[in-house]
Amino acid sequence: MGHCRVKVHLRLRPSCRPSTAIHVDHAAHTIRIDVLKQHGGGPPKPYNDQMVFPFDSIIQSSCQEAVFEQCARQVVEDVLGGYNGTILTYGQTGSGKTFTMTGDTKAYAHRGIVPRAVERIFAEKVAKPEAGITVHVSYLEVYNEGIYDLLPQRRLASAVNLVAMEDNGLIEIKGLNKMHVNTEEEAMKYFFEGERHRSVAPHALNQMSSRSHCVFTMFVERHSGLRTLQEVTSSKLNLVDLAGSERLKRTEVGGTTKKEAMLINKSLSFLEQAVFALRQGLGHVPFRQSRLTTLLKDALGGNCKTVLIVCAWAEDFFLDETISALRFAQRVKYLKTSAVINKKADAANTQRRYVREISELKQELALRDALTGRPSISYDELTEETRSALRERIQAFLAEEAGIDSIPIENFKQVKELFCLFKEAQVSLRGELEKLLRDYGGGPDTFLNHSQHDVDINPGSEEADDEECVGELDKEGFHVGPVAPDNARPDLPTSPHAMLRAIRSPGLKYGEDTLLDYNKAPPAVAPPPNLWELDEDTRNEAFSEFKHTTDEGRTQDHELRTKTAELRLRKQTARELCTTVNDAKLEIANIKKVLDEQSKQSARVEFNNQGFDEQKYHLMQRFREARSAYQRGAQEFKEVKTDLELLQQEVRDCKQKLLESFFRWFEVKTQYKGDLQRLMTPLSPARIASPIGGPKP
Ligand SMILES: Nc1ncnc2c1ncn2[C@@H]1O[C@H](COP(=O)(O)OP(=O)(O)O)[C@@H](O)[C@H]1O
Ligand SMILES: [Mg+2]
Known part of the structure; x- marks a missing residue:
C-alpha cells in the first residue's frame, strides 16, 4: 500500500x-x-x-x-x-x-x-x-x-x-x-x-x-x-x-x-x-x-x-x-x-484453474497408488452399496462385535463418510436415549424414582444386618443371646450350676449354645415352671443336653441349623444384590449429572454437532448397562426378599418346635429323675412370681 x-x-x-x-x-x-x-x-x-x-x-x-x-x-x-x-x-x-x-x-x-x-x-x-x-x-x-x-x-x-x-x-x-x-x-x-x-x-x-x-x-x-x-x-x-x-x-x-x-x-x-x-x-x-x-x-x-x-x-x-x-x-x-x-x-478463470489442478492431482494419486501396490483404490463418489457396507461395519464396531481394524481407511472421502455414519449412529442413539428419558418422565432421576422400580435397598439397614443364628434373638421375641440384667432375674442358688456342669454330656462344648431366655414375647408353649428355678447357666446346660443327647433334639437342632444357614446365605445374596442395585443407582445418577453438564455447555457454546461425540456415546452405553443392572438387581432382590420371609418363618417354626420339645423333655426328665428338684433350694413364692425380663411362667 x-x-x-x-x-x-x-x-x-x-x-x-x-x-x-x-x-x-x-x-x-x-x-x-x-x-x-x-x-x-x-x-x-x-x-x-x-x-x-x-x-x-x-x-x-x-x-x-x-x-x-x-x-x-x-x-x-x-x-x-x-x-x-x-x-x-x-x-x-x-x-x-x-x-x-x-x-x-x-x-x-x-x-x-x-x-x-x-x-x-x-x-x-x-x-x-x-x-x-x-x-x-x-x-x-x-x-x-x-x-x-x-x-x-x-x-x-x-x-x-x-x-x-x-x-x-x-x-x-x-x-x-x-x-x-x-x-x-x-x-x-x-x-x-x-x-x-x-x-x-x-x-x-x-x-x-x-x-x-x-x-x-x-x-x-x-x-x-x-x-x-x-x-x-x-x-x-x-x-x-x-x-x-x-x-x-x-x-x-x-x-x-x-x-x-x-x-x-x-x-x-x-x-x-x-x-x-x-x-x-x-x-x-x-x-x-x-x-x-x-x-x-x-x-x-x-x-x-x-x-x-x-x-x-x-x-x-x-x-x-x-x-x-x-x-x-x-x-x-x-x-x-x-x-x-x-x-x-476472476471466478471463471479460477474455476478453470481448479478443474485443471484437480485433474492433475487425480493423475498424481493414480500414479502413487500404482507405485505403492494399491491400484484398485477409487477416489470417485462413494456408491450407496459402499456406504451401506461401511454402515454395517460401524454398527458391528459399536456393538463390540468387531474391532476398529474392521473399518477400512483408504482415502479421505471414505474417512469423511465414516464420520458422517458415526454421526448418524450418534443421532440414532441420542434419539433412543431421549425416548427412554421421555418414557421415564423426563430424566434418569425420574426413572429412579419411578414407583414400579422403587426398591428401598440399603445394605446397612437394620434388616440386612440383623443376622439371626440359632439361639439368638429373633423378631418374634424369642430372645437368645444378651443376658437380662442381674437385678431382673431370680436370686437362684449357685450350687445347681456345679451339679449340672457335672452331669452334662461328655463332648458337649460348654458355651456352644447361647442362653435361652424369655425377655420378649412368650413362645406358643409355656415352659415348665421348674425350668425357671434354675439359673441361666444351668438352663443352658439342660438345653444343650437336650439338643445333643436326644434324637429328637438332635434332629430338630440340625433342622434349625440347616434353615438358619440357608437363611444366612439368602441374606448374603440379598446384601450383594443391594450393593449391585445401589451401585447401578449411583452410576445412573452420575451419568445424569454428566449429561446435564454437557447440555449446559452445549447451550453456552455453539457446540459443533457435526462431529461424532464419542464421550456422549459411551455415556449412553454406560447408562443402558447401569439401567439393565438396576432392573435386573431390583427384580432379583424382590424374589430373594420373598424367599427370606419364608425362610425366616421356617426358622421361627423350627425354633418353636425345638423349644416345645425341649420343654417336654425337661418336664419328663425332671419328673422322673427328680434329682434337679432335690438339688435346688426351694424358691420363695415371691421369687417365682417375678421371673426375668419376660412373661411369668
Ligand atoms: N475558465 C473559464 N473560462 C471561460 N468561462 C468560464 C471559466 N470559468 C467559468 N466560466 C463561466 O462562468 C460561468 C460560471 O461558471 P461555473 O462553472 O458554472 O461556476 P461554478 O463554480 O459556480 O460552477 C459559466 O458560464 C462558465 O462558462
Ligand atoms: Mg457549478
Whole structure:
C-alpha cells in the first residue's frame, strides 16, 4: 500500500478586472497575495503581510484540454490501472467549477474533465479488447443534506433519499443505480441525463448555479489480459463537482435558494473541519457530520488517488473568498491517502484453474497408488452399496462385535463418510436415549424414582444386618443371646450350676449354645415352671443336653441349623444384590449429572454437532448397562426378599418346635429323675412370681 499526497491545482478564472494583489509564479507553482496594497471596490483588508500559497500547478488562461492533461489525466490512467481516483472541483460560486468538470456545451473544445475522462476510458477499452474492460456509471447529487440518484430507472413522484454505507472499507451508496455502458456515447448519454436532473438556480453571480454537490462515477473492471494471471482489477473514478460557497449578500438570493446556499455553506464548512482534523492528525475525523464528508471519506484519506482543483475568481472583489479557498487548498495539499490496486479473483478463470489442478492431482494419486501396490483404490463418489457396507461395519464396531481394524481407511472421502455414519449412529442413539428419558418422565432421576422400580435397598439397614443364628434373638421375641440384667432375674442358688456342669454330656462344648431366655414375647408353649428355678447357666446346660443327647433334639437342632444357614446365605445374596442395585443407582445418577453438564455447555457454546461425540456415546452405553443392572438387581432382590420371609418363618417354626420339645423333655426328665428338684433350694413364692425380663411362667 503506497501513501500518496492529494494533488492540489489552482485554476484562476479569466477576468477583465484582474486583481493587482494576486501574483502567480508559474515556474514555482505559487500564488502570492500582496495584501499591503489597497484595492478599490473591495472591503478594507485586515491582512498585513504577503501570503504565498504553493500548488501542484496553477492554471490561468489555459484551455480545457490543458486542464485535463495537467490535472486529470494521471488519475484517469491510475483508474485504468486498478486504483480508485477522485477529482474534485472546489471554490466559490461562479468561479468555474462546473465549467472545469463538465465544460461548456457551446463548443466541443470546451468540454470538461468528465467527457474527456469518459473518452479516455473508452479509448482504452477499444484499444485493448483483450483486457475485457467493463464500465458502469452512476450519477448522484447531495442536495439539502440528502443523496439522490440522478439516473433513476423509474421516474418517481418523490426522489428517494439514498444512504451512504461503508462496505469493506469503501463508501458505497445503497440503491444507487449503476448503468452498464458499452460506449462513450452511452456513458455521455447517462451523464447528460443526470445533468438535466441536477438542481440549479440562477443568482447574481451564476445564471446556472449548481445547488447541489454532484458525483459522476465510472466503475471500471479490467481483466489482466494474460492467460496465466486470473486477476481482475475493479476501480472507480469519482468526478465531483462541488457546489460553491456563497456570500448571501453577494449572490442576493432569498427563499429556497437562500436555504440551499446556507446548507451548501454548512456542508462545505464540515468538509473543512474534516480536512482540518485529518491535517492535524486528530484521532477522530468527523466524516459522518454531513453527507458530503461521508461521500468523500475515501477521497480524503482512504483507498484513493485524489486531485483537488481549486477554482478562484482572481478579482479584488472576491479576494476574501479566494484567500479562504487557497487556505483550504493548503490543508488538503498535505493530506495523504493510501491507494492500492483493487484486485479481485476472476471466478471463471479460477474455476478453470481448479478443474485443471484437480485433474492433475487425480493423475498424481493414480500414479502413487500404482507405485505403492494399491491400484484398485477409487477416489470417485462413494456408491450407496459402499456406504451401506461401511454402515454395517460401524454398527458391528459399536456393538463390540468387531474391532476398529474392521473399518477400512483408504482415502479421505471414505474417512469423511465414516464420520458422517458415526454421526448418524450418534443421532440414532441420542434419539433412543431421549425416548427412554421421555418414557421415564423426563430424566434418569425420574426413572429412579419411578414407583414400579422403587426398591428401598440399603445394605446397612437394620434388616440386612440383623443376622439371626440359632439361639439368638429373633423378631418374634424369642430372645437368645444378651443376658437380662442381674437385678431382673431370680436370686437362684449357685450350687445347681456345679451339679449340672457335672452331669452334662461328655463332648458337649460348654458355651456352644447361647442362653435361652424369655425377655420378649412368650413362645406358643409355656415352659415348665421348674425350668425357671434354675439359673441361666444351668438352663443352658439342660438345653444343650437336650439338643445333643436326644434324637429328637438332635434332629430338630440340625433342622434349625440347616434353615438358619440357608437363611444366612439368602441374606448374603440379598446384601450383594443391594450393593449391585445401589451401585447401578449411583452410576445412573452420575451419568445424569454428566449429561446435564454437557447440555449446559452445549447451550453456552455453539457446540459443533457435526462431529461424532464419542464421550456422549459411551455415556449412553454406560447408562443402558447401569439401567439393565438396576432392573435386573431390583427384580432379583424382590424374589430373594420373598424367599427370606419364608425362610425366616421356617426358622421361627423350627425354633418353636425345638423349644416345645425341649420343654417336654425337661418336664419328663425332671419328673422322673427328680434329682434337679432335690438339688435346688426351694424358691420363695415371691421369687417365682417375678421371673426375668419376660412373661411369668
Ligand atoms: N475558465 C473559464 N473560462 C471561460 N468561462 C468560464 C471559466 N470559468 C467559468 N466560466 C463561466 O462562468 C460561468 C460560471 O461558471 P461555473 O462553472 O458554472 O461556476 P461554478 O463554480 O459556480 O460552477 C459559466 O458560464 C462558465 O462558462
Ligand atoms: Mg457549478
